Amino acid sequence: MNPWRITVLGGGAWGTALAAALRRASQQVTLWARDTETAKAISIGENPRYLPGIRLPGDIVGTTDSAHALDGTDCVLIVVPAQSLRDTLDGLAFRIPPHVPVVLCAKGIERSTGLLLSDVAREHLQGNPLAALSGPSFATDVARGLPTAVVVAGEDESLAALMALRFSSETFRCYSSDDLTGVEIGGALKNVFAIAAGAVTGANLGASAQAAMVTRGFVELRRIAAAFGARPETLMGLSGLGDLMLTCSTVQSRNFAYGLALGRGESLDNLPLAEGVATAGIAAKVAADHGVEAPIISAVAQILKRTVTIQEAVQQLMNRPLKTESE
Ligand SMILES: NC(=O)C1=CN([C@@H]2O[C@H](COP(=O)(O)OP(=O)(O)OC[C@H]3O[C@@H](n4cnc5c(N)ncnc54)[C@H](OP(=O)(O)O)[C@@H]3O)[C@@H](O)[C@H]2O)C=CC1
Numbered sequence: 001m002n003p004w005r006i007t008v009l010g011g012g013a014w015g016t017a018l019a020a021a022l023r024r025a026s027q028q029v030t031l032w033a034r035d036t037e038t039a040k041a042i043s044i045g046e047n048p049r050y051l052p053g054i055r056l057p058g059d060i061v062g063t064t065d066s067a068h069a070l071d072g073t074d075c076v077l078i079v080v081p082a083q084s085l086r087d088t089l090d091g092l093a094f095r096i097p098p099h100v101p102v103v104l105c106a107k108g109i110e111r112s113t114g115l116l117l118s119d120v121a122r123e124h125l126q127g128n129p130l131a132a133l134s135g136p137s138f139a140t141d142v143a144r145g146l147p148t149a150v151v152v153a154g155e156d157e158s159l160a161a162l163m164a165l166r167f168s169s170e171t172f173r174c175y176s177s178d179d180l181t182g183v184e185i186g187g188a189l190k191n192v193f194a195i196a197a198g199a200v201t202g203a204n205l206g207a208s209a210q211a212a213m214v215t216r217g218f219v220e221l222r223r224i225a226a227a228f229g230a231r232p233e234t235l236m237g238l239s240g241l242g243d244l245m246l247t248c249s250t251v252q253s254r255n256f257a258y259g260l261a262l263g264r265g266e267s268l269d270n271l272p273l274a275e276g277v278a279t280a281g282i283a284a285k286v287a288a289d290h291g292v293e294a295p296i297i298s299a300v301a302q303i304l305k306r307t308v309t310i311q312e313a314v315q316q317l318m319n320r321p322l323k324t325e326s327e
C-alpha cells in the first residue's frame with residue numbers, strides 16, 4: 001500500500017500528536033502551523049511549546065506555507081480549536097483539493113451559531129467528504145506512542161473504514177463509524193461534563209456526587225444526540241462514554257483542570273485551552289431549542305457566566321422534581 005500524503009492543519013498539542021501517530025502508521029505527513037518557530041521545530045522532531053520534552057518522529061515536514069502543505073494532498077486533518085475552525089477555513093479552504101477527505105479533529109460546537117463542526121466545514125467545502133476523529137486520547141499519550149483507541153466517523157462508511165486503516169498503527173487503533181453526528185456530539189459535550197467533574201472535585205462535593213453527575217450527564221448527552229438524529233449506541237462508544245471516563249477522572253484533562261480551579265475558587269487566567277468553556281453556553285441553548293432537558297449542561301453554563309455559584313447550582317439540581325431514572 002503506497003503511503004497517503006496527509007496534511008495536518010494546526011501545530012498545537014493535538015495536531016502534533018496526530019502527525020506523530022500518522023507518521024508511525026507509515027503515512028507521509030506534512031503539518032501546517034501558522035507559527036514559524038513551531039513549524040521549524042516539528043521538522044526536527046519536537047514541539048517545545050505544546051509538547052515539551054516529547055520526541056516526535058523526525059520525518060514530519062513542518063511548514064507555514066499552506067500551498068506547500070496542501071498541494072497534492074490525499075487527506076486533510078483540521079486540528080485547530082473549534083472556535084477557530086471557521087477562520088481557518090476562511091483562509092485555507094480554497095487550497096484544499098476538491099474530493100479530498102477532510103477530517104475534523106476539534107471537539108466543540110460553534111459558539112456564535114450552534115453549528116456542529118461538520119456543518120461549519122460544509123459551508124466552506126462542497127465536494128469534500130467529511131469525517132470526525134474523536135475518542136479518549138490525550139495528546140501527550142498519543143505523541144509518546146502510548147496505546148490509544150479512537151473512532152473515525154464519516155458519512156461515507158467505506159471511506160471512514162479506509163481512513164481508520166490508514167491511520168492505525170501498533171499503538172494507535174482507529175475504529176470506524178458512519179455516525180458522524182453522534183461522534184461529533186460525544187466529543188463536543190464531554191468537555192462540558194469534564195468541567196463539571198473538575199468543579200465537583202474542586203468544591204469537595206465527594207466521589208458520590210462525582211459519579212451521579214457523570215451518570216446523569218451521560219443521560220443528557222444521549223438525549224441531545226438522539227434529538228440530532230444520532231444513534232444512542234454511538235454514545236456508548238469511544239466518543240461518548242469512553243471520553244467521559246477519561247476526561248471526567250483526571251486533572252490531565254484541561255477541561256477537568258479548568259473545572260477544578262473553578263471549584264477551588266482559584267484564578268482561571270492563563271489556563272490552557274478548555275473547549276468546554278466556549279461550548280457550555282451554546283450547548284445549553286441548542287438543547288433547549290431541541291426541547292431536550294439538560295440541567296447539568298445548563299448549570300455549567302450558568303456557573304461559567306457567574307449567574308449562579310457552584311453551591312446554588314447543586315441545590316437547584318438536587319431539588320428538581322423526582323422522576324423515574326429513565327425519564
Ligand atoms: N490536546 C489534546 O489532548 C486533545 C485535543 N483535542 C481537540 O483538538 C483541538 C485542538 O486542541 P489542541 O491542539 O490541544 O490545542 P492547543 O491549544 O494545544 O493548540 C491549538 C493550535 O491551534 C492553532 N490555532 C488556533 N487558532 C488558529 C487559527 N485561527 N488559525 C490557525 N491556527 C490556529 C494554534 O496556533 P498558535 O500556536 O499559533 O496559537 C495552536 O497551534 C481542540 O478542539 C481539542 O478539544 C482532541 C483530543 C485530544
Ligand SMILES: O=C(CO)COP(=O)(O)O
Nearest residue numbers: 135136137138253254255
Ligand atoms: O479530548 C481530550 C481527550 O480525549 C482532551 O481533553 P482536554 O481538552 O480536556 O485535555
